[in-house]
Amino acid sequence: MASNTRVTYNVDIVFCIDCTESMDNILNIVKGRALSFYADVQSTMKSKGKEIDQLRVRVVGFRDYLAYDEERRKKAHTNEPMLITDFFNLPMESHKLEVSVKSLQAIGGGDDPEDGLEALAYAIRSDWTTKGSKDRHIIVMWTDQKPHELGFGKDSLKYPKGMANDFGELTEWWGDKYEPGFMPEQPAKRLILFAPNEGAWAAISESWDNVLHLPSKAGDHLQDIDYQTILSCIAQTIA
Numbered sequence: 468m469a470s471n472t473r474v475t476y477n478v479d480i481v482f483c484i485d486c487t488e489s490m491d492n493i494l495n496i497v498k499g500r501a502l503s504f505y506a507d508v509q510s511t512m513k514s515k516g517k518e519i520d521q522l523r524v525r526v527v528g529f530r531d532y533l534a535y536d537e538e539r540r541k542k543a544h545t546n547e548p549m550l551i552t553d554f555f556n557l558p559m560e561s562h563k564l565e566v567s568v569k570s571l572q573a574i575g576g577g578d579d580p581e582d583g584l585e586a587l588a589y590a591i592r593s594d595w596t597t598k599g600s601k602d603r604h605i606i607v608m609w610t611d612q613k614p615h616e617l618g619f620g621k622d623s624l625k626y627p628k629g630m631a632n633d634f635g636e637l638t639e640w641w642g643d644k645y646e647p648g649f650m651p652e653q654p655a656k657r658l659i660l661f662a663p664n665e666g667a668w669a670a671i672s673e674s675w676d677n678v679l680h681l682p683s684k685a686g687d688h689l690q691d692i693d694y695q696t697i698l699s700c701i702a703q704t705i706a
Contacts, residue, residue: 476512477521477599478705479554481590484571485581485610486528486550491573493609493661496694497526501565505557507694511702519705523554524564525593528571529586531579532620539624546574548582548625551589583614584667588631591640595655602655603705607697611683613666634667641675657704661692679704 484493500507505522512519528550535548550571555564590606617634620626631637641656657677662668664682672680679700683692 475520475599476517476601476603476705477596478508478519478603478605479523479525479593479596480605480607480701481525481527481593483527483529483583483586483590483606483608483610485583485612486530486546486571486573487581487612488573489611490609493692494568494571494573496692496697497568498565498571500694501568502561504564505561507698508701511698512705515702515706517706520599521596522557523596524557525554525590526550526552526564526567526571527586527589529582530574531581531615532585532623532626534579535625536623546572548620548623549586549589549627554594580612580615580619580666581610582620583608583610583612583662584617584634584637585620585627585630588617588637588640589627591637603657604655605657605659605701605704607659607661607701608668609661609692610668611663613663613668616667634670638675659700659704661697677704 482497484490484497486494504524508522509519530546530548532548535546538546552567555561557564587606587608595604596602617631617637631640657679658671658675660668660672660678660680661683662680664672664680668680672678681700
């Protein structure tokens with residue numbers, strides 16, 4: 468007998484964005500689509516016969532902790548190594564999302580690795596929603612470089628307290644144990660990687676569960692990634 472109970476989709480998405488110079492294409496996509504993102508996701512989901520009841524988006528922009536300290540030492544212009552927002556409820560707070568992402572600038576970097584694993588740790592420890600009958604906790608990582616080892620920048624003045632000590636501990640954070648406000652629910656969690664198949668990104672792709680990896684070449688600026696590909700990947704992880 469068919470159930471009359473309606474499935475409610477509550478979706479949280481955390482965008483982790485490498486904010487170095489080579490990532491201007493992705494930043495421009497996110498900036499240009501901030502206001503329409505809710506409608507675009509809903510349209511994509513409706514084409515699959517589903518509708519999102521609540522959509523929240525959070526942004527984590529990252530660079531390099533030790534590079535920040537070096538810029539300070541030289542009294543040069545400093546670029547924050549990690550920029551983190553709260554969740555924005557869409558569509559009501561679409562303008563707040565737009566303002567936040569437009570504040571992100573593609574500056575610095577070069578060919579060196581960045582602190583992407585710390586950004587991923589911040590994302591994992593988001594205050595995820597648990598109100599829907601079918602929640603989805605999605606992290607989207609965009610970077611064209613492999614990351615430093617976790618803790619590489621721990622001597623920085625800006626390095627966060629309470630960070631995972633190493634990659635093994637970060638893997639445990641993504642594991643089976645669920646704690647509200649600490650890590651996503653096991654059935655709900657999804658990780659989408661637009662990243663090179665190198666270093667920790669390759670290890671995550673091979674050993675973590677619920678990961679969708681679209682490998683890129685290191686240093687190619689992710690110029691081949693378009694908006695429809697992003698929407699398609701997000702919809703695939705929601706359905």
